[in-house]
Amino acid sequence: MTDVHDAVHTDEAPVGATIRTGLGADGPVTVPADRYTSASFAALEHDRLWPRVWQLACTVDHVAEPGSVFDYRLADRSVLVVRGADGALRGFENVCLHRGSELCPGSATGLDELRCPYHRWSWDLTGRLREVPSRKGFGVLPPEDYALRSVAVDTWGPLVFVHPGPADDDHPGLVEFLGEVPGDVAWAGLDDFRCRYLVSIPLAANWKTIIDGFSETYHVQGIHREMLGSVDDVDGPQTIWAHHGKLEQRYGLPSPRLRNRPDDEAVWQSFVEVMGERIGIGDKATAGPAPAVPEGSTLRDVLASRLRAHNETKGLDFSAYDDDRLLTMSQYNLFPNITMVVFPDLLSVVRARPGATPDEGVMDVFVFDRVPADPAPPRTPPLDVTLPPDGDLPIGLVLGQDVANAERAQRGLHQPGFTRxxxxxxxxxxWNLHRNLEAWLGISPTEITGR
Ligand code: FES
Ligand SMILES: [Fe+2]
Incomplete structure (x- = not known):
């Protein structure tokens, strides 16, 4: 078994506390608990983090057609991502420059202008002022003074990012910000994924409480016990880069935590319960017994073959991916607030947004399908829904368990005796999230204790 200390490696990173290999070798890292609950810390994030960091706004599918607009909300802020008639993507603050009304009440398609509902000032899709009713009464309105305030927009694969800082802000481009990640995940061909739906779930939890639940798999043995039959939740190597991080985790084999090693039947039942759709089994009740395993093979080999065959029925050729790649999850954490789960046939992205108070947040789940590269089908707008956490969520067993856990995780943080x-x-x-947060906010680094 790989020692987890050996499996963690860090690259040089110019921020935060001293970079070490193998956290826990000297003692745990502790983080002040009030970072998750205090209004003053949330205000620091509001002022120093969110206006100064690239963040996922929507997918290319949301704004594929000219005239489509996505309204990206982050607490009290709103950025409009707009596809112009010229095919270019632009970002604008969602505010009318007359008296400051919100310009667009939400996402839309088929627009040829952005028109304020209050007094009907309008701008074209490049942000240029177009029409002002009774304009003479204002005297001269210099166009350069009344262009919508633009926000930097860029894309990576199917993902659209915005950087809400001022246009003249000297910030790194998206490519620089993403660093090592695009090269590391190039094998997955992210351009071939289409967003099918976006589920938004308002939660009584801080955005960090939400995303922390997607930044470790230590909790599999806590809240996802059904997974233990079919995932190695212990030995997955992790990589920490300057801003981002990664876990690689193998599926189709049992957890080393299980004292009595499960037989193939138990591994099979766990696999179909957790991710049966990947091999065409949508309902565990229809799965039947474990398939026969040919001499010299393992159940994991059989699962990989099934996965390859199932995707062939969708016109997807996975012959370039070996069995281990098909059954190994790459989970990327992009600072500050998104997690991407990547398999050759599967992409899902979880984003945590802050709410109006430190105890409120929104968990967004973007679900993607891989499509054939040639000929690629046209992009269609995803279905966007907002659902309560206690409803019937179409996000699968495991993510549903994460939702059910988040508010409890937040409530405990308020107990006065709990400080770190x-x-x-x-x-x-x-820890990587926190040390980057410290650098962005300009605060003291986390402590390493127990020496
Ligand atoms: S506030 Fe928008 S037109 Fe008056
Ligand atoms: Fe989880």
């Missing part, structure tokens, strides 16, 4: 969060090396991606 304690992190092990398995939780190094949470």
């Amino acid at each position: 969060v304690t992190l092990s090396d398995e939780e190094c991606r949470i």
